[in-house]
Structure formats: C-alpha cells, structure tokens
Amino acid sequence: AETDSAHSSSSGLTLSNGHTAAEIDWDNLGFGLDHLAPTMYQATFTPEQGWSGQLQPYAPLQMDPSAQVLNYGQSIFEGMKAQRTAGGNIVLFRPDENAARMMAGAERLSMPPPPPELFLEAVISTVRANQHYVPPLGRGSLYIRPLLLGTGPILGLGPAPSYTLVVYCAAVGAYFKGGQLTPIDLIVEQRFHRAAPGGMGGTKAAGNYSPVLVVQLAAKRSGYADVLYLDAKTDTYLEEVSSCNIFTVKGNKITTPPLQGTILPGVTRKSVIQLARQLGYEVEEAPVSITEAMAADEIFTTGTAVVVSAVGSLTYKGEKKQFGERGEPTKVALQIYETLTALQQQRTKDTFGWLVPV
Numbered sequence: 029a030e031t032d033s034a035h036s037s038s039s040g041l042t043l044s045n046g047h048t049a050a051e052i053d054w055d056n057l058g059f060g061l062d063h064l065a066p067t068m069y070q071a072t073f074t075p076e077q078g079w080s081g082q083l084q085p086y087a088p089l090q091m092d093p094s095a096q097v098l099n100y101g102q103s104i105f106e107g108m109k110a111q112r113t114a115g116g117n118i119v120l121f122r123p124d125e126n127a128a129r130m131m132a133g134a135e136r137l138s139m140p141p142p143p144p145e146l147f148l149e150a151v152i153s154t155v156r157a158n159q160h161y162v163p164p165l166g167r168g169s170l171y172i173r174p175l176l177l178g179t180g181p182i183l184g185l186g187p188a189p190s191y192t193l194v195v196y197c198a199a200v201g202a203y204f205k206g207g208q209l210t211p212i213d214l215i216v217e218q219r220f221h222r223a224a225p226g227g228m229g230g231t232k233a234a235g236n237y238s239p240v241l242v243v244q245l246a247a248k249r250s251g252y253a254d255v256l257y258l259d260a261k262t263d264t265y266l267e268e269v270s271s272c273n274i275f276t277v278k279g280n281k282i283t284t285p286p287l288q289g290t291i292l293p294g295v296t297r298k299s300v301i302q303l304a305r306q307l308g309y310e311v312e313e314a315p316v317s318i319t320e321a322m323a324a325d326e327i328f329t330t331g332t333a334v335v336v337s338a339v340g341s342l343t344y345k346g347e348k349k350q351f352g353e354r355g356e357p358t359k360v361a362l363q364i365y366e367t368l369t370a371l372q373q374q375r376t377k378d379t380f381g382w383l384v385p386v
C-alpha cells in the first residue's frame with residue numbers, strides 16, 4: 029500500500045478524498061478536487077531577492093487583504109497533465125509550451141516572468157512528490173495547475189511589489205460530465221463576448237474565466253455542456269468555447285480560428301494542428317463563420333482538460349444542428365483523440381519529441 033496518509037488541509041479540503049492514493053477508485057475519476065495531491069510547490073519573488081521556492085504540504089496561501097491579486101487581479105495560470113505511459117513511466121506533454129505561455133502572460137499583466145527552468149523544476153518536482161496520484165495508464169491523469177499571482181500589497185493601481193508561483197495538482201478524469209467520448213452540446217452565446225481585440229483574450233488570465241460563468245451556468249441549466257463565443261467585432265466568426273478551443277471539419281479540411289490576440293493559444297490546439305496534418309488532413313488557421321460552422325460535417329474542441337471532445341450539437345439562434353449519431357463521437361474527432369492520446373501515453377512513437385519524462 030502507498031504510505032501517503034490522508035489528511036485535511038487547513039482550508040478544510042480533504043486531501044485525496046480521505047483515502048490513500050492506493051485506495052483511489054481510478055475508474056470513477058471526475059474533473060475536480062476529490063483527489064487533490066498532498067504536496068504543492070510555492071515560490072516567491074521580490075525584486076531584491078528574485079525567485080526562491082520549495083515543495084510543501086498543500087495548504088492555504090497567506091496574503092494581505094491588500095494583495096494586488098485580490099484587488100486588481102494580477103493572476104495567470106496554466107493547465108498541464110502528467111500521464112502514465114505504456115512503459116509505466118510518467119511524462120509531461122510539451123511543458124516548455126506552458127512555461128513560454130506563462131512568461132508571455134506575465135509580460136501582459138506586468139508580472140515578473142518565472143524563468144522557464146524554474147517553472148519546469150516546480151512542475152517536475154511537484155509531480156515527482158505526488159507520483160502516486162498519477163492514474164494507471166489510460167484511466168485519467170494528474171492535472172497540474174501552476175498559478176502566478178501578484179500577492180504583495182498595494183492600494184493605488186499598480187503592479188504588486190511581490191509575487192507567488194504555486195503549483196498544485198489532482199488526479200482527474202474526463203472534463204465533461206458524460207465522459208470523454210460522449211459528444212457535448214454547445215450553444216452559441218448571443219449577448220456577451222469572451223474577449224475583444226486589444227484585450228487579454230490570448231492570455232491565460234483568471235480574469236478571462238469568471239466573466240463566462242454567468243453564461244455558462246445558464247447554458248448548463250438548459251442542458252448544454254458549454255458555450256461557444258463569436259468575435260466581439262462582427263458577431264460572425266467563431267472564437268472559442270469557455271474552456272477550450274474549437275475546430276470544424278468539412279470533407280478533408282479542418283479549420284480552426286486564427287490566433288489574433290482574442291483566443292487562447294492552446295497547447296492541445298497547436299498539437300492537434302500538427303497531428304491532423306500528419307494524418308493527411310488539410311488544416312487551416314482561418315476565420316470560421318457561424319454559418320460555415322452550422323454547415324460543417326463535424327466540430328470538435330481541444331484543451332488540456334478537455335483533451336479532444338466531439339461536439340454532438342451546436343445551437344445558434346434557436347436552430348440546433350446535430351453532428352453524427354446521437355451519443356456517438358464523430359469520426360475525425362475520435363481519430364484525432366486516439367492519435368493524440370496514443371502519443372501522450374507512448375502507445376505510439378513520439379516522433380515530435382513532445383514528451384518530457386518526469
């Protein structure tokens with residue numbers, strides 16, 4: 029048996045659902061904190077002393093009510109996964125991409141960019157410390173959440189005088205309720221937009237995720253899994269879903285909206301573009317109008333948490349377009365999902381060199 033003893037963090041969250049890692053029911057993982065891992069990494073930054081960090085038990089962060097992040101929102105995050113491979117090893121998927129995106133996000137929000145070596149060391153040491161929480165092959169993953177926060181106090185509007193980098197993780201399964209292979213129903217949002225040109229839609233900022241909740245909660249009450257946003261300027265072209273990027277399929281052609289600052293530059297999005305080309309599809313990063321989307325053969329979404337999810341239906345202005353057989357993942361989505369996860373779990377050769385051993 030694993031030796032991690034279950035304990036409660038002082039936040040009241042029960043780590044590992046009150047069980048030892050050995051007792052986790054790997055076949056019933058959802059996407060949540062039920063199986064939160066007991067060790068996190070925390071580093072602080074001050075201009076005088078630079079970065080300094082270490083592993084420690086998962087626990088609440090101490091900060092002033094006047095912390096910049098609580099008042100003005102200097103907060104960016106990443107989403108990553110560690111997986112068990114067919115050979116029994118633990119790997120990360122393109123962690124250098126997350127390190128680079130966090131650096132870019134830090135610049136956008138006037139925070140000190142954590143050096144990539146520090147970021148990778150933080151992530152790898154956190155995964156190693158919690159390796160018993162990496163599910164067995166194909167039964168889920170260890171979801172890793174790095175956060176960069178302006179935790180120093182300030183009253184007038186300005187950047188924080190000091191910063192905190194945190195990495196915590198939890199064993200997770202499928203993001204959407206119905207399970208990984210169940211297609212999702214999406215509704216196109218008609219009132220709100222996710223991001224405007226010149227804003228921070230391309231940054232993985234916490235502030236991009238709270239404004240979508242009002243719409244997402246209403247959509248969920250009506251039975252939709254998530255919401256698809258159109259561009260703020262013309263209300264015509266697809267942007268992204270609250271939690272993931274989007275692709276359309278028509279014949280042999282796969283199209284995804286281009287990165288012009290309003291869409292999150294997803295690591296899975298980027299990888300799927302490359303994998304789909306390798307599979308022989310013509311892949312274009314180009315504007316996709318809602319009319320084109322409603323006439324597509326298939327639609328699927330991508331993200332670290334979501335992986336690849338087939339869209340079962342898209343509802344726009346009261347019209348519902350069904351894709352494929354009800355309840356069955358569509359063909360191209362399934363092929364891309366299989367190709368990506370086979371690579372990530374080293375069931376096939378990682379010809380791109382995307383996997384990093386932990």
Ligand code: COI
Pocket residue numbers: 106107108270271272331332333334
């Ligand atoms: C991820 O896919 O890792 C994200 O950060 C999206 C989040 C809404 C779960």
